[in-house]
Amino acid sequence: EKVLVPSPFRVQPPCPFHRQCGGCQLQPLSYEKQLEFKQNKIRNNLIRIGGFSPEHIDACMEPIIGMEDPWHYRNKAQFPFGYDKEGNVVTGFYAGRSHNIIANTDCALGVEENKTVLETILAYMKKYGVSAYDETYGKGLIRHVLIRKGFASGQLMACVVINGNKLPEEKTLAEELWKIPGMTSVSVNVNTERTNVILGKKVRVLKGEEKIEDTIGDVVFRISPLSFYQVNPVQTKKLYGQALEYAGLAGEETVWDLYCGIGTISLFLAKKAKKVYGVEIVPEAIADAKENAARNGITNAEFFVGKAEEVLPQKYEEEGVYADVIVVDPPRKGCDEKCLETMVRMRPERIVYVSCDSATLARDLKYLGEMGYEVRKWRGCDMFPGTVHVETVVLMSRKDT
Known part of the structure; x- marks a missing residue:
């Protein structure tokens, strides 16, 4: 196999092993075109899987967030x-x-x-x-x-x-x-x-x-070998900043952060919210989240161990804990349907969905769209230059808001 006529967007990959390794599928593509590819990938999934109209998705789209130096970014x-x-x-x-x-x-x-x-x-x-x-x-x-x-x-x-x-x-x-x-x-x-x-x-x-x-940003995190922590710290700051902007916090809101990990997004939100509740299934991650909150002097964040689809219904139905804003950052498989059902019943004004897989994102947004929520804005963030993976941040709000 050989290239007969190279694309004008082909570049010389810096890594001699990129073909065999398979980790950097897009390394021979210019970075500008990588960003275009990723934006189109998200857009197409929202239209094809999510069932949204191209006109609506294009009207809500904001430019993808790229990197100045897309190398040596993995921590x-x-x-x-x-x-x-x-x-x-x-x-x-x-x-x-x-x-x-x-x-x-x-x-x-x-x-x-x-x-x-x-x-x-x-x-x-x-x-x-x-x-x-x-x-x-x-x-x-x-x-x-x-x-x-x-x-x-x-x-x-x-x-x-x-x-x-x-x-x-x-x-x-x-x-x-x-x-x-x-x-x-x-x-x-x-x-x-x-x-x-x-x-x-x-x-x-x-x-x-x-x-x-x-x-x-200005939040310090302690990270163990078992902690989940975003692998690209330069872009993580931009990603969380975008999520915070979409959350639209004025200081009086109660916020739920589902699939919160070691509290990375939660502690960002807590600086602007009245109260933040974080939920994560990994006990060690919640221990880290509590330690990180204490380390940063943050007292308005509370964390629970368990599945989001179990903790959220319990806190809402049995204790009456509500939400003005819900932020979700689930694993690649997306949100559990029971979790989505409870989110809809809690009727937050805004839902901010952070996703590492635009296909499961589109599936979940379709459900939320059928339940009275509308996509207002969405934006890609390139956390993984050289690869086909891309993060997305979406703002949804109730249609009656």
């Missing part, structure tokens, strides 16, 4: 370890639609420190004969390495995921990793299950802190 990466055909230990990313590792320690989307961390671990494994995990047989020790960086703080985290309870010479490894500028947290995560899930539940600190800090 988190998870690298699998394995063997090449010659039996050498390698790390990198899985090739598209497979679990074959493309050996590469210098990803164009990740932070520059990733390369140093990975090569330090590879050298340690070679020196002490430490095995990589083989998922076919469930044998071997090192499965993955999770690396995080606080862009504002400069703090680094390295968490080695192991198929066992202990690493040989683990203090030596910790000391070597500690030499990397910014290293704040070195830990191991135990995962002995035969599963594709990367992280287990048990984390043991080898050196430093369990968590690192980062700042979005």
Whole structure:
């Protein structure tokens, strides 16, 4: 396969592995055209799946939010370890639609420190004969390495995921990793299950802190290896700023933040609202959210552990807790229908929907549209340059508002 006549929008990809890796599907496309592609993707899904008219969607559309520098933006990466055909230990990313590792320690989307961390671990494994995990047989020790960086703080985290309870010479490894500028947290995560899930539940600190800090806007967050935290901090600030603008808070509103994670959007909203309630199914994330609220002196945010589709009906029907504004930021599968039903019964003036999948977004907006809500504005935010993924923020309000 070869290019006979290149498109005028084709560019030379900086990463030599982008075709095999499959992570950066759009790397050969100019960034301006990537943004156009993503805006069209959202628009087409809203029309085709959501059933909205092209005229209405175009009238509500605001320009997509791009990046000035669309490289080295990821503050988190998870690298699998394995063997090449010659039996050498390698790390990198899985090739598209497979679990074959493309050996590469210098990803164009990740932070520059990733390369140093990975090569330090590879050298340690070679020196002490430490095995990589083989998922076919469930044998071997090192499965993955999770690396995080606080862009504002400069703090680094390295968490080695192991198929066992202990690493040989683990203090030596910790000391070597500690030499990397910014290293704040070195830990191991135990995962002995035969599963594709990367992280287990048990984390043991080898050196430093369990968590690192980062700042979005003027809110400081403490992040553990298990925390969900947006991977592009530069765009996250813009994304949350857009959600806050759409929420239209004047200081007297009660706001629900569903699928709140470690409270990232909740704490942004709390600065402008009377009261914010956050709901998240992961107990560790809610513990982080409470800690983050305390860390920032925010006293008007309250957090609940549980499924949004269970907590929301309970609080509304049994305790009479209402909402002026509801913000949802669900996983890729979108909102549960019971959750959507309760949102409609609570009759908030505005719903702000933040989505990482415009197809499930369109499906949910169709339901809300049939239940008396109307799309007023929508905007794409490019959190993942070089890939086909895109975030969307939508403002809906009651038709009778």
